[in-house]
Amino acid sequence: MTLDDSWFTEIYDEQGAAFSLSTTSRLHEERSTYQHIEVFETRGFGRLLTLDGMVMLTGRDNFIYHEMMTHPALFSHAAPKKVLIIGGGDCGCLLEVLKHPGVERADLADIDERVTRVCEQYFPELCASNDDPRAFLNFADGIKWVEDAPGGAYDVIIIDSTDPVGQAARLFAQEFYAACFHALGADGILVVQSESPLFHGELIHAIAGRMRGAGFASTESLYYPQCSYPSGWWSATMARRDGRRHWFRESDAGAKRFATRYYNAGIHRAALTEPEFMAQGAGRPDAPR
């Protein structure tokens, strides 16, 4: 069976799989200095943002990713006041970070201002906190931003990057994690999006290894569903300077004063649980059979 041209399809060529969404119109298209930006209206997933033909987010399911990239890290720090988001130009992570009343300043550093401007227009719900006085949007190279940051400047750093290909590959390197380590306080936490457990389990182990190699005392991964990303199953990997693995402010998370749709204290604990094939260190469930 073939899908006609009204469907947007992302092919995961290495995996021999593809995911498609039925679109009703293309609302926006441009080639910025850095990438090809498109916004579609879809039939069942709200609006769809793609960069260079890859799904960045849909209106329907981005809440899971954005909540899991932020709240576990923020509740894993005793009192996060200064937060840095690298990438994340759609502002969905920024929105979630600023739900924490203790946060005093959230810097976002994304190289492509056009992504943010497009999202302000087509995903206003994600940009609802862009005018918060605690929000600082910086359109700059994320790696240079971290390298230039004073030592201990941040409590939490969130790497909301694209896949580790092209320019974004540098955001998955041990050198970059070492720069993050330096920019974090003594009990600082780094969290990175770390791809699909089913497709990239070995990468998840590699990321954790590079984090420890960069000086972090402990790492832990969080697993969660994400329909519109490859395999429908995604991960974030956290690294801590102080090594308090799996500790988080569970009672604060249970008593949070803000709304979420996926995250809660129980989900935080649950998401930390390793599937058996990851716990065994295999990084992949098995050769296909």
Add this chain to the structure above:
Amino acid sequence: MTLDDSWFTEIYDEQGAAFSLSTTSRLHEERSTYQHIEVFETRGFGRLLTLDGMVMLTGRDNFIYHEMMTHPALFSHAAPKKVLIIGGGDCGCLLEVLKHPGVERADLADIDERVTRVCEQYFPELCASNDDPRAFLNFADGIKWVEDAPGGAYDVIIIDSTDPVGQAARLFAQEFYAACFHALGADGILVVQSESPLFHGELIHAIAGRMRGAGFASTESLYYPQCSYPSGWWSATMARRDGRRHWFRESDAGAKRFATRYYNAGIHRAALTEPEFMAQGAGRPDAPR
């Protein structure tokens, strides 16, 4: 972008989404009395079994579904000896059930013998326990099988059905759950595959309601990833006659003597955790935006 004819595509029309796998050959095709059975070789997912054009399983990711449809239910019963599987003609659930040394008899009742014969040929790894002396393969109507069963005949009943359309819709009805209730012992457990939390959250709540309406004292849902099923996120819903919600033999699960690739005691506990939108009883995260 369109996919050429070498791709198998399943369209989730109501959702405006589709999932595709790159195939290299079609190994088998037949129209049985009940359905259209096909087996493909894929490029990245091992072999693919479809019924009436819908993905039943792939060699790469079926382990998650089969482990989560069986081990949580069996470890939630104090001493399961007699197990019934309705549907499940691919024998993947049967394989997992028979890993439990305490199981004395496992009946499978699937209406279509051809599915099992095809799987014996193309998915021998799933059928490895079909010759176990404790395994009884019955090619019969599952509803009639349950209705004819003596009261209290089973400790665990597993409903490994297709989606709730056509004939399979009867397997999601309160009347059927009432028949299962009768066929279970006083501490018996029913578990059913209950579709996608993202796409069918309201159905998950409805299934639980029907189970309680049929007499079960408590229900609980389990959430897990399943790449090749709609949305990549799936669920099973359990019902208990004795109402011991969330109780399971955690130390037995932790000390299990058989291999799994997804399930472990921690995953069991984690899978029981409700995402916030399900905990709030909404059944859907939000209208698409």
